[in-house]
Amino acid sequence: xxxxxxxxxxxxxxxxxxPDTRSALLPLLHLMQSVEGSVTPDAIxxxxxxxxxxxxxxxxxxxxxxxxxxxxxxxxxxxxxxNSLCALLGGDVVWKSLSDELGIGHDETTADGEFSIERIExxxxxxxxxxxxxxxxxFDDATPASVSEMITKLRAGEPVQSTRGPVIRDFRAxxxxxxxxxxxxxxxxxxxxxxxxxxxxxxxERGMALQDTAVPASTEGEN
Amino acid sequence: MATPLxxxxxxxxxxxxxxxxxxxxRHGGYDALPKALAMDPDAVIGLVKDxxxxxxxxxxxxxxxxxxxxxxxxGKPHYLVVNADESEPGACKDMPLLMANPHSLVEGIIxxxxxxxxxxxxxxxxxxxxxxxxxxAAAVREAYQAxxxxxxxxxxxxxxxxxxxxxxxxxxCGEETALLDSLEGRRGQPRLKPPFPAVAGLYASPxxxxxxxxxSNIPYIIRNGVDWFRQFGTEKSPGFxxxxxxxxxxxxxxxxxxxxxxxxxxxxxxxxxxxxxxxKFWVPGGSSVPMLTAEHLDLPMTYEAMAEAGTMLxxxxxxxxxxxxxxxxxVTRWLEFYKHESCGKCTPCREGTSWMTGLLETxxxxxGRESDLQIIDDIxxxxxxxxxxxxxxxxxxxxxxxxxxxxxxxxxxxxTSADDAxxxxxxxxxxxxxxx
Numbered sequence: 001x002x003x004x005x006x007x008x009x010x011x012x013x014x015x016x017x018x019p020d021t022r023s024a025l026l027p028l029l030h031l032m033q034s035v036e037g038s039v040t041p042d043a044i045x046x047x048x049x050x051x052x053x054x055x056x057x058x059x060x061x062x063x064x065x066x067x068x069x070x071x072x073x074x075x076x077x078x079x080x081x082x083n084s085l086c087a088l089l090g091g092d093v094v095w096k097s098l099s100d101e102l103g104i105g106h107d108e109t110t111a112d113g114e115f116s117i118e119r120i121e122x123x124x125x126x127x128x129x130x131x132x133x134x135x136x137x138x139f140d141d142a143t144p145a146s147v148s149e150m151i152t153k154l155r156a157g158e159p160v161q162s163t164r165g166p167v168i169r170d171f172r173a174x175x176x177x178x179x180x181x182x183x184x185x186x187x188x189x190x191x192x193x194x195x196x197x198x199x200x201x202x203x204x205e206r207g208m209a210l211q212d213t214a215v216p217a218s219t220e221g222e223n
Numbered sequence: 224m225a226t227p228l229x230x231x232x233x234x235x236x237x238x239x240x241x242x243x244x245x246x247x248x249r250h251g252g253y254d255a256l257p258k259a260l261a262m263d264p265d266a267v268i269g270l271v272k273d274x275x276x277x278x279x280x281x282x283x284x285x286x287x288x289x290x291x292x293x294x295x296x297x298g299k300p301h302y303l304v305v306n307a308d309e310s311e312p313g314a315c316k317d318m319p320l321l322m323a324n325p326h327s328l329v330e331g332i333i334x335x336x337x338x339x340x341x342x343x344x345x346x347x348x349x350x351x352x353x354x355x356x357x358x359x360a361a362a363v364r365e366a367y368q369a370x371x372x373x374x375x376x377x378x379x380x381x382x383x384x385x386x387x388x389x390x391x392x393x394x395x396c397g398e399e400t401a402l403l404d405s406l407e408g409r410r411g412q413p414r415l416k417p418p419f420p421a422v423a424g425l426y427a428s429p430x431x432x433x434x435x436x437x438x439s440n441i442p443y444i445i446r447n448g449v450d451w452f453r454q455f456g457t458e459k460s461p462g463f464x465x466x467x468x469x470x471x472x473x474x475x476x477x478x479x480x481x482x483x484x485x486x487x488x489x490x491x492x493x494x495x496x497x498x499x500x501x502x503k504f505w506v507p508g509g510s511s512v513p514m515l516t517a518e519h520l521d522l523p524m525t526y527e528a529m530a531e532a533g534t535m536l537x538x539x540x541x542x543x544x545x546x547x548x549x550x551x552x553x554v555t556r557w558l559e560f561y562k563h564e565s566c567g568k569c570t571p572c573r574e575g576t577s578w579m580t581g582l583l584e585t586x587x588x589x590x591g592r593e594s595d596l597q598i599i600d601d602i603x604x605x606x607x608x609x610x611x612x613x614x615x616x617x618x619x620x621x622x623x624x625x626x627x628x629x630x631x632x633x634x635x636x637x638x639t640s641a642d643d644a645x646x647x648x649x650x651x652x653x654x655x656x657x658x659x
Contacts, residue, residue: 017386019300019343020426025408026391030350051408064410064566065391067350079351083312084510084556085469085542090651121394121560122312123351126469126542127476129652136353143653164322165354177353178389186361189354191241192323198476199466200236202492203228211455211463212234213251214447 001042034176079120079133091130097144137162244365247326255445267338280434292421301341311509316465321355325362331441394564399432413612456482460525470543487520508537511617513624547649549641561618572615575606586636
């Protein structure tokens with residue numbers, strides 16, 4: 001595969017982050033996926049050369065992790081959590097409706113290359129169940145209707161905002177973020193949404209004190 | 224009187240810039256750093272030991288003790304690795320913390336590295352949550368720019384580099400030695416212990432692996448002291464904790480409370496059960512710990528009380544399920560998860576999770592054989608304690624836990640499917656909403 005100068009420079013920068021070059025393997029596979037939409041045999045070869053490993057060593061790692069795809073992923077990757085809690089709270093219903101609407105099943109891609117869908121495991125968003133991800137960005141509290149509307153918007157090229165993050169770009173852009181980590185989009189989305197704030201809100205409503213700073217001893221004495 | 228909530232890590236998440244260095248500084252952020260740098264590193268370890276802080280990743284190992292296992296003056300590089308691979312079903316407290324208050328982690332990392340004499344730290348964030356990755360990475364960049372990370376930090380002679388590293392989708396990488404292998408660019412498979420990471424961890428060098436929430440506690444501890452920390456919680460479970468309450472409650476979310484709060488109180492803070500809903504079972508700390516029922520609602524949520532009740536506090540991230548939920552379906556789905564996530568390194572876990580899943584699916588479908596319940600139990604006993612790592616033990620947990628209280632539902636699985644016994648729509652949030 002051919003990579004341009006920018007990617008070549010990113011490869012160098014990623015390798016330089018680590019005391020031991022092999023540690024760059026996972027980020028480099030994310031980077032390759034951002035270029036090609038999957039981890040191709042060519043990409044495995046290229047990463048092997050960069051890290052002075054055999055292609056067998058790289059392939060054995062690439063096939064272990066579910067985020068590395070061996071066939072071309074659609075422009076957008078949509079995940080639906082169907083682990084127990086999300087499934088029961090609506091994930092199974094959302095999954096069926098999405099799968100029916102797009103006419104594809106788990107780990108499949110639409111014929112036009114727009115969408116790949118996947119039943120995913122716990123996304124650490126159980127408080128926002130059912131949890132859905134678009135290009136791995138949170139799309140919380142999903143319903144069949146909200147997912148269907150999101151599909152329509154993405155098809156039409158209209159902006160779709162992650163419920164707790166940036167405007168959706170595409171699968172490859174997210175893979176690029178995972179490789180370089182600091183992509184300039186940290187300021188997007190709220191500090192915390194209402195569910196992350198549920199405890200703080202409940203505390204404030206009840207007049208409970210914030211506890212992050214110790215009350216000075218002298219004040220305590222007066223009470 | 225009800226146990227009050229105690230916002231510490233979450234105290235300022237309602238600030239629009241709580242995740243930035245300015246937002247963090249506004250409330251005393253980075254005030255702990257010069258204080259720690261003025262102390263002897265061993266004194267920092269001693270102070271953390273005195274607080275009794277226990278690891279927040281699930282196992283509850285005393286943090287200061289873990290740090291003290293790192294051999295000093297051994298001439299080897301030392302490493303701190305932060306486990307931000309939160310993927311235990313039910314657990315959703317580290318990702319919110321990384322997104323809303325990443326600087327508490329960064330300041331904690333700097334202080335911890337100073338204490339254990341590490342000059343290189345890694346934050347291993349699960350790849351499936353890019354917004355957590357970028358928030359931490361931005362916080363690390365801001366800390367470099369402010370001179371909190373880098374060379375000769377604030378003239379102390381202490382050097383530190385911090386690297387944010389994205390995982391690639393493997394639950395097993397939450398196991399600390401699998402995480403280290405993954406960080407070294409290998410398949411995420413656990414290592415034989417001993418040697419423990421404190422002696423031979425990352426790159427075969429002394430390494431401390433700590434959970435995000437654990438390290439985020441450190442700046443507050445340094446700033447406010449041992450007595451302040453110990454005013455919260457119990458003797459054996461001191462401090463405050465992020466509880467992510469999910470499931471059939473009105474307001475699922477993150478609740479920060481002292482250890483020792485009861486589940487009844489937490490459900491109450493979460494607005495109670497949803498309309499028309501009655502608690503059936505709950506799980507205190509992720510799918511890997513045995514379930515409890517309504518009779519356990521008044522137990523203190525501490526490491527010791529949960530152990531006494533035959534379960535574990537785990538990640539302290541309770542999931543709440545009501546009467547609409549099929550226990551058979553819940554447990555089967557969890558087993559499908561463990562089967563999928565078993566790394567395949569050891570036979571009991573690789574084979575056992577497959578066999579259990581296959582058998583449980585027959586009960587879910589309504590054509591299980593009653594004698595197979597004994598076989599599933601036997602498989603659990605063959606996995607537990609005989610696997611390479613805790614994933615196997617965890618996989619052997621949900622079934623016996625469920626049989627203890629709901630064996631009749633499994634027996635019903637010999638003739639009635641889970642979906643026939645429990646309308647799958649009734650358990651959804653959509654159903655709850657339409658009832659209101």
